Amino acid sequence: MTSNKTIQPTYTTDALDALEKAGLSRRTFLKGTGAMIVGFSTVSAAGLLSPGEAAAAGAPLQGSTDRRDQLDSWIAILHDGTILAYAGKSELGTGMFTVQSQLVAEYLEVPLSRVKLTICDTALCPDQGTTSGSQSHPTNFNHRNRSLMTAAATAFHELKNLAAAKFGVTVDDLVVVNGVIIVKNDATKNVTYGELVGGKVFNLQLDSSIKIKGPKEWKILGTSVPRYDIPDIVTGRLEYARDVRVPGMVYGQVVRPPRVDAKVVSVDESSVADIPGLVKVVVKNSFVGVVAEKRYQAIRASERLKVEWTQGLHLPNQATFYDWMLQQPRTNSRVADSLDVDEKLASAAKVIQATYLYPYNMHGSLGASAAVADVKENSATVWSPTQSVYGAQRSTLAVLLGIPQENIRVIWRMGSGCYGLNGADAVSFDAALLSQAVGRPVMVQLTRKDEMAWENYGTPYVHKNQLGLDAAGNIIAWDSESWTAGKGSRPSGGSPYNVVTGNLAGFEVPAFNPSTGPGNISTSTGNGSNHVPSYIAFVKANGRAYIGTVTSERITTHGIRSPFWTGPLRSPNRLQNTFAHECVIDEAAAYAKVDPVEYRLRHIIDDDPLTGVTNAGNSGVSGTRMKDCIKLAAEKFGWEHRASPKAGNPKTGVVTGQAMAACLYEGHNGYCAVAAEVEVNQDTGVVNILRMAIASDSGPVSNPNGIANQNEGGALQGMSRALGEEVTWDHEKITSIDWITYPTWKFSNGVPDISNHQINRTDGQPAKGSGEVSISVMAAVLANGIFDATGVRIREGHFSPAKVLAALKAS
Amino acid sequence: MSAISLKVNGRTYDLDVDPETPLLYVLTDDLALRGPKFGCGLGQCGACAVIIEGEAIRSCITPVSTAAGFQITTLEGLGSPENPHPIQKAFIDQQVFQCGTCSSGIIMTAKAFLDQNPKATKGEIEQALDSVICRCFVQYRAMNAISQYQGGLA
Ligand code: FES
Ligand code: FES
Numbered sequence: 001m002t003s004n005k006t007i008q009p010t011y012t013t014d015a016l017d018a019l020e021k022a023g024l025s026r027r028t029f030l031k032g033t034g035a036m037i038v039g040f041s042t043v044s045a046a047g048l049l050s051p052g053e054a055a056a057a058g059a060p061l062q063g064s065t066d067r068r069d070q071l072d073s074w075i076a077i078l079h080d081g082t083i084l085a086y087a088g089k090s091e092l093g094t095g096m097f098t099v100q101s102q103l104v105a106e107y108l109e110v111p112l113s114r115v116k117l118t119i120c121d122t123a124l125c126p127d128q129g130t131t132s133g134s135q136s137h138p139t140n141f142n143h144r145n146r147s148l149m150t151a152a153a154t155a156f157h158e159l160k161n162l163a164a165a166k167f168g169v170t171v172d173d174l175v176v177v178n179g180v181i182i183v184k185n186d187a188t189k190n191v192t193y194g195e196l197v198g199g200k201v202f203n204l205q206l207d208s209s210i211k212i213k214g215p216k217e218w219k220i221l222g223t224s225v226p227r228y229d230i231p232d233i234v235t236g237r238l239e240y241a242r243d244v245r246v247p248g249m250v251y252g253q254v255v256r257p258p259r260v261d262a263k264v265v266s267v268d269e270s271s272v273a274d275i276p277g278l279v280k281v282v283v284k285n286s287f288v289g290v291v292a293e294k295r296y297q298a299i300r301a302s303e304r305l306k307v308e309w310t311q312g313l314h315l316p317n318q319a320t321f322y323d324w325m326l327q328q329p330r331t332n333s334r335v336a337d338s339l340d341v342d343e344k345l346a347s348a349a350k351v352i353q354a355t356y357l358y359p360y361n362m363h364g365s366l367g368a369s370a371a372v373a374d375v376k377e378n379s380a381t382v383w384s385p386t387q388s389v390y391g392a393q394r395s396t397l398a399v400l401l402g403i404p405q406e407n408i409r410v411i412w413r414m415g416s417g418c419y420g421l422n423g424a425d426a427v428s429f430d431a432a433l434l435s436q437a438v439g440r441p442v443m444v445q446l447t448r449k450d451e452m453a454w455e456n457y458g459t460p461y462v463h464k465n466q467l468g469l470d471a472a473g474n475i476i477a478w479d480s481e482s483w484t485a486g487k488g489s490r491p492s493g494g495s496p497y498n499v500v501t502g503n504l505a506g507f508e509v510p511a512f513n514p515s516t517g518p519g520n521i522s523t524s525t526g527n528g529s530n531h532v533p534s535y536i537a538f539v540k541a542n543g544r545a546y547i548g549t550v551t552s553e554r555i556t557t558h559g560i561r562s563p564f565w566t567g568p569l570r571s572p573n574r575l576q577n578t579f580a581h582e583c584v585i586d587e588a589a590a591y592a593k594v595d596p597v598e599y600r601l602r603h604i605i606d607d608d609p610l611t612g613v614t615n616a617g618n619s620g621v622s623g624t625r626m627k628d629c630i631k632l633a634a635e636k637f638g639w640e641h642r643a644s645p646k647a648g649n650p651k652t653g654v655v656t657g658q659a660m661a662a663c664l665y666e667g668h669n670g671y672c673a674v675a676a677e678v679e680v681n682q683d684t685g686v687v688n689i690l691r692m693a694i695a696s697d698s699g700p701v702s703n704p705n706g707i708a709n710q711n712e713g714g715a716l717q718g719m720s721r722a723l724g725e726e727v728t729w730d731h732e733k734i735t736s737i738d739w740i741t742y743p744t745w746k747f748s749n750g751v752p753d754i755s756n757h758q759i760n761r762t763d764g765q766p767a768k769g770s771g772e773v774s775i776s777v778m779a780a781v782l783a784n785g786i787f788d789a790t791g792v793r794i795r796e797g798h799f800s801p802a803k804v805l806a807a808l809k810a811s
Numbered sequence: 812m813s814a815i816s817l818k819v820n821g822r823t824y825d826l827d828v829d830p831e832t833p834l835l836y837v838l839t840d841d842l843a844l845r846g847p848k849f850g851c852g853l854g855q856c857g858a859c860a861v862i863i864e865g866e867a868i869r870s871c872i873t874p875v876s877t878a879a880g881f882q883i884t885t886l887e888g889l890g891s892p893e894n895p896h897p898i899q900k901a902f903i904d905q906q907v908f909q910c911g912t913c914s915s916g917i918i919m920t921a922k923a924f925l926d927q928n929p930k931a932t933k934g935e936i937e938q939a940l941d942s943v944i945c946r947c948f949v950q951y952r953a954m955n956a957i958s959q960y961q962g963g964l965a
Contacts, residue, residue, distance in 0.1 A: 093910030093947055226906055233911035234899040234918065236846025236886030243845045251840075276812075276829075295840055296832045366850050366858055366946040367912040416850075417910035417947040448851040705906055709952065713909055716948035739855040739944060747940035751933075751950045 068126045071158075071202040074151035075104070079198035081179050083108055083115045087148050088128025089140055090120040090387065091229070093417040094771055095706035096131070098227045100140060100148060102703065106220040107152035107212065108159075110179040110193070120389045120412030130388035130490065132420065132568060141702060141767035144208045153212045158204055162196050215700035215762040222760075224705035229414075241413035242370035244383040246441035249372065250279055251295040252434035253302035255288040256450050256500070259732040260563060262312035264288060271306035281305065282437040287504040289430065291438045295445075315563055315731050322357050322462050325483050328560040329514035334521045335531050335555035336538055341468075344477035344552040348468030352587055356465070356580035357796040358779070360727035361458040363569055364742060367416030369423030370445035373431035379407040380435075384428035385415020391492035392425045399494040400429055400502060401436055419717070421456045421490050421499070421567035429501035449737040454500040456567025457727055459484045463580035468552070473592025475585075475603060477552035478536050482580070484573065485562035500565060512561040525619055527667025529573035530776070531555050533581040534626060534664050535603040540617070547616050547623035547664070549603045564727070564734065570717065571772040574665060575779065579722075579797060582661035582780030586644065587793060593643040596660050596784065597634045597675075601627055621668050628759060629673040629695045630662050636757050637675035637693035644784070645791040654681045656690065657788030661780035665773045671697040671759075672773035674715060676752075678785025682808055685801030687786060689719055691753040698770040701760040708756040711774045715754065718778025720745035724800040815879045819844070820888030830876035835859045837875045838885060846886030847915050850944070857916025857943035861885050867923035886915055889922075898922050901959040909947035916943040921957045929964040936961075 067073040076084040085104045091097040097119060105112040118124050120131075126146070128139060140148040160171045163181040167173075167189050175182050181196070183189035215222060232238040257263070264286040272278055277293035278301055288307055292298035316324040345351050372383040380403055386393045389410040398405035415424050423446050435442040461484050468477035487509060488498040496502025497509045525538065525545035532538050536553045538546035571578075589599035605615040607624040614622045633639075640658060649655040657680070662673035676692035694711045701707055724743050728735045736742035779797050786804065787793045792811040794804065817824045819842060828837055833852070838844045838861070850858030852871045859871040862884040870878075890896035895903060898918055908914055917940065924939040925931060931939070936957055945953070 093908070095909075224906075226903070229911070230903050230906060230908055231892035231895065233908050233914050234886065234902045235890055235892050235895060236844065236915070237892060238845065238911065240845065240848070240912075242839070242849065243843075245843065294829075294832075295836045296829060364946055365912070366856060366944055367848055367910075368850065368852075370849075414910070416912040419946075445849055448853060448855075709906065709909065709949070712951050713948040716950060717946070720948065738851060738853055744944055744946065745948075747937040747943060747950055747954075750937060751954050754951050 068146045069205050071151055071154050071204045071206055073126045074148065074206075075155045075202070077155070077193050077197050079194045081110070081114060081192055081194040081198070083110060083193075085115055085117045085148070085152075086125040087117060087119050087140065088126050088390075090131040090412050091414060092131060092387065094710055095227050095703060097229065098225055099221075099703045099706055101228070102220045102225050103141065103148055104152050106218055107149060108156050108179070109176045112220055112225065114179060121409070122389050122394050122411075123409045127390040130391060132387050137698065137702065137767045137769055141700075143212055145206055149212070150206045150208045153210050154204060154207045155202065157207070157210045158202060159193055159196055163191055166191060166196070214764055221702050222700065222704075224703055227706070238414060240367070240370070241372065241383055241385040241415050242367070242443070242445055244372040244413055244443070246372060246374055249441040249443055250291050250293055250438065251298040252289050252291045252431060252442040252444040253298040254430050254444065254446070254450060255290065255302050255305055255307060256454055257286065257309050257312065257504075259309065259312040260315060260734070262309035265308040265310060268306040272301040272304050275301045275304065279440070280438050282434055284433060284437070285504060285506040287433060287501060289434045291434050291442055312732060313563055315729050317731075318729055321460070325460070325462050325485060325560055329512065330483065330558040330560045331513070332515040332517070332519045333557045334519050335557060336536075337521045337554045338539055338552050340552050341477050341479050341554040345466060345468040345479065348476060349471045350469040350591060352465075352467040352469065352584065352591060354465050354584050354587055354795055356461070356463040356583060358461040358463070358576040358579055359797060360460045360564065361569060361721050361725050362452060362455055362727055362736065362742060363419050363422035363458075364452065364725070364744065365416040365418055365422045368446045368448055368451045369415065369427040370443065371424070371428040371431040372441060372443045373428065373435040374441035375401060375403070375432055375436040378403055380432060381409045381411065382428055382432055383411050383413045385413055385418070385424045386410070386428055387418065387421070387424070388490065388492065392490050393428055395494050396491040396496050396502070397429070397432055400496045400505060401432055419570035420458070420572065421569070423451045423455050425491055426454065426499040426501045429496065429499070429505075433501070433505060452737050452742060453734040454565065456488055456499060456565040458569030458572060459486055459562070459566045459576070461576040461580070463576070465580060465584045467584060467588050469588060469592065473588070473594060475535060475550050475588055478533060478550050479554045480531070480533065480580070481556040481558075482531065482577065483558045483560060484576070485560045486566045487562040488565045489567045498567070525617070530577040530663065530665070530667060531557055531573070532667065533585070534662070535581075535585060535600070543617040544615065545617050545619045546667070547604050547614070547621055547626055549605055564729075570714070571665070571776045574663070574772070575718065575776045578661070578663045578776045579779040579783070582663065582777060583783045583793075583795065586780070586784045586787065590644050590787070595641045596644055597630060597639055598641065600630055600660070600662060619668060621664065625671050625697050625759070626662065626664055629671045629697055630660070632757050632759065633662075633673035633675040633693050633695035634660065636695065636755055639675055644788040646788050649789060649791075652682050654679060655789045656680070657785050657790070659781045659785030659788055661777035661784060663773065663776045665769060665776055668768075670768040670770055670773040672777060674774060674777050674781050676781050676785055678782060678789055680786055680789045680804065682790060685803070685805035685808070687723060687782060687799050687804055688750055689752045689782070689785070691755075692781070693755045693757065694774050695757045695759065696770060696773050697759040697761060698768040698773070699761045699765045700767055701758050702767070704758060707758055707770045710771050711756050712754050714772065714775035715778055716745065718775035719782065722779035722782045722798050724798050726798055815875055817875070817879060817883065818881065819883045820885060828875055830874060832875045833871050834861070834873045834875045834878045834883075835870040838870060844885050844887055848912055850912065850916070855942060855944070857920055858912055860915045860919040860943075862919050862923055865923060865926065867920040886918065889918075897963050898960040901956040902953075904959060905952050905956040907949050907952040907956050909949055913943065913945035913947075913949070917945065917953050921960070925957070925961055925964060929961065931961070933958075
């Protein structure tokens with residue numbers, strides 16, 4: 001990805017006005033995003049409890065300083081024993097709402113039904129950043145400061161202390177049953193949580209030094225508690241952002257440019273003057289929208305409004321886009337370099353060279369993004385399906401609207417599954433700008449085309465690998481160089497230009513800043529983008545930081561400016577990197593004529609069998625856990641231990657093969673391996689997965705069924721992306737604008753059989769991510785399966801029938 | 812604008828709407844129903860599906876005037892959280908959905924098809940759901956729920 005944080009953004013006068021009004025002098029703002037973030041990471045001025053809840057609890061409203069270290073920001077107990085809990089990780093359809101409720105019930109020792117959780121409302125909930133990157137589990141299910149687990153544990157600890165003092169006993173003399181604290185040898189002495197602290201504030205800091213029970217003792221966590229929201233979903237009761245209704249609400253539609261980077265020249269308002277119900281045509285720089293009393297009137301007006309636009313950007317030819325990427329000004333980043341790679345490659349018995357290509361993918365949420373905003377003179381309320389109520393929404397809305405951020409309330413509401421930065425943030429800005437212009441609450445739902453043509457796509461990749469093998473066929477050197485393209489990202493700390501709406505409204509994207517030299521070798525051991533293959537040692541000052549055997553290593557990455565918006569899409573960069581690494585290691589295994597499972601295992605170092613200490617330095621990353629996943633997936637699948645490709649398959653008709661791919665997500669955040677049976681119709685080019693076994697290790701399993709759903713959905717989504725998803729364009733505009741021009745995998749392709757195997761670590765291992773592990777390996781699974789079945793290696797994602805046929809013909 | 816009478820989930824509503832308005836907008840905006848959803852507005856995805864006279868139809872491309880007089884059923888009309896229809900119960904039992912935006916598409920289309928073809932094979936059901944999209948990719952679980960419902964039809 002490009003790194004342009006230090007560049008000073010340029011703004012239109014409108015944008016600068018808005019900044020001033022938001023209470024940010026131009027100078028302060030231009031110092032960079034740091035200054036912004038400090039002010040924004042606060043529990044809101046409205047305090048811990050809503051006025052009603054505060055009254056019920058008899059609790060005072062809380063102040064507006066950063067109170068995430070305060071227990072009262074997380075948990076309040078009412079007289080009747082109800083536990084009000086507040087968290088900042090949202091429900092994206094992954095079941096996090098239910099599992100966070102389980103967490104609170106578990107660590108407060110109360111029945112689940114007593115927990116009332118509120119999530120992601122800036123007036124009520126602590127700022128826990130963005131709900132993304134498989135970070136919800138690591139954030140809230142590890143006992144450390146500012147986690148929901150620590151909040152519940154701190155409250156529980158305090159309740160027992162208060163009860164012990166009340167009865168003149170020690171805490172060891174107490175038992176807790178369903179929210180009642182009882183003196184062990186005198187059950188007449190008992191007190192409920194409500195009686196102890198109902199309605200009072202704790203006034204305590206979170207304390208991560210409190211000893212808490214481990215996953216082995218879980219009774220509520222670790223079980224498949226059904227999701228709270230599914231009965232409401234299947235009966236049409238759940239309120240999504242698009243269902244929010246505010247008195248006086250009207251409907252808005254946006255009019256996006258017809259071409260990439262086109263700007264407004266003029267708007268002819270008379271072209272829609274006769275549309276019944278029209279409230280207003282809104283123009284702010286190149287942001288254009290219409291507002292009407294009814295949705296259909298707004299849609300008609302948006303279709304009919306005459307706008308003259310500039311021509312915009314001349315787009316690079318898609319047919320030669322990957323070559324174009326290599327010729328652009330770029331940033332250089334040296335992630336790792338042992339400085340002996342060229343030498344080792346020169347002495348290798350064999351060098352495997354392979355270039356892997358991956359296209360732009362889109363989130364392509366099924367529901368077009370929708371939001372409701374009610375913007376008043378100097379305050380605003382926005383109901384948004386955002387992943388980030390504070391950063392992406394509140395702080396950015398302040399800049400966009402020129403309203404102090406403490407006067408802005410953002411309330412999360414369920415949206416369509418987003419898988420990252422879909423249109424949710426942009427449409428929330430659309431609704432807010434339109435509401436501000438008309439002085440009434442406005443609902444906006446994007447059209448399918450506006451959703452698809454202007455979202456922040458997953459990034460394309462060119463990925464060159466050179467592997468040096470010794471005479472025995474083992475890897476002795478790995479050289480990996482990649483190029484990707486970026487523009488924009490998740491808005492945060494007041495960067496409205498990161499998505500289309502902010503840019504159209506006048507906030508310019510900072511200029512791209514190419515590197516001038518090769519850059520220094522990074523000292524970081526982080527592998528958040530999975531640039532580093534699992535099979536190398538990643539040698540750093542303090543030793544190996546990774547689980548692989550290969551110590552001769554060079555990892556170089558480049559960023560270029562994308563012509564289109566880009567942003568996080570489920571397993572961003574990690575999926576593309578894993579595609580390249582997990583394919584090229586299969587190529588090496590095939591060259592060495594070794595079973596691909598065995599070949600992977602022999603390039604990963606086990607933890608010390610006696611001490612259990614991992615061989616990956618201080619990183620805590622375990623080679624044994626990675627190997628366990630690979631072995632488990634292979635075993636459950638019924639893996640045939642043999643070299644690839646499969647012998648004896650005919651060159652025509654339908655053939656099948658087996659495939660394996662694995663990944664250590666983000667270098668530390670969850671282990672996963674998938675083994676699959678892949679079917680290729682060599683006459684039509686159609687590829688299918690017939691069955692697959694998924695093995696994953698995300699530490700202690702909080703809700704087995706929830707994680708299974710993530711693993712299954714991730715695997716099928718990864719398969720869909722690899723089997724035919726590719727954003728397309730012509731010389732001036734995006735041409736992937738609906739489900740015909742951006743095909744998705746469907747029921748009618750044949751639903752594969754999936755078996756799911758979770759390794760539950762209850763031995764004190766930290767909780768890891770699980771939302772993005774299985775999706776990361778699927779492109780490689782398909783490419784490896786096509787190779788095993790046909791002997792043809794396809795290095796360019798995706799594997800649509802046309803591309804597969806062409807590759808088979810060329811072989 | 813014109814007067815239109817709509818029969819939705821067993822009730823009759825007298826409305827004054829533009830007769831060309833897609834049925835979906837009338838259901839969601841005028842009647843405040845949450846089951847049918849806007850996915851594409853193009854008839855490609857099924858998110859807006861409702862059952863009219865036993866057939867799953869796409870309300871986003873159906874002018875409200877053509878639906879007047881017919882019995883229209885949305886997810887709300889099939890059952891409630893307390894008393895779900897057997898197909899809804901199957902989707903709860905199997906914990907199918909992630910975001911649920913596809914819930915009308917999958918449930919309504921599968922129900923209409925299976926009620927007419929109770930003995931359909933897995934392949935036939937997959938074909939019947941051809942243009943029903945789920946982007947959270949719950950298709951594997953959805954097939955399990957559909958087969959649970961189908962089992963109850965026998
Ligand atoms: S919204 Fe009607 S078919 Fe997509
Ligand atoms: S569950 Fe999200 S689209 Fe199907």
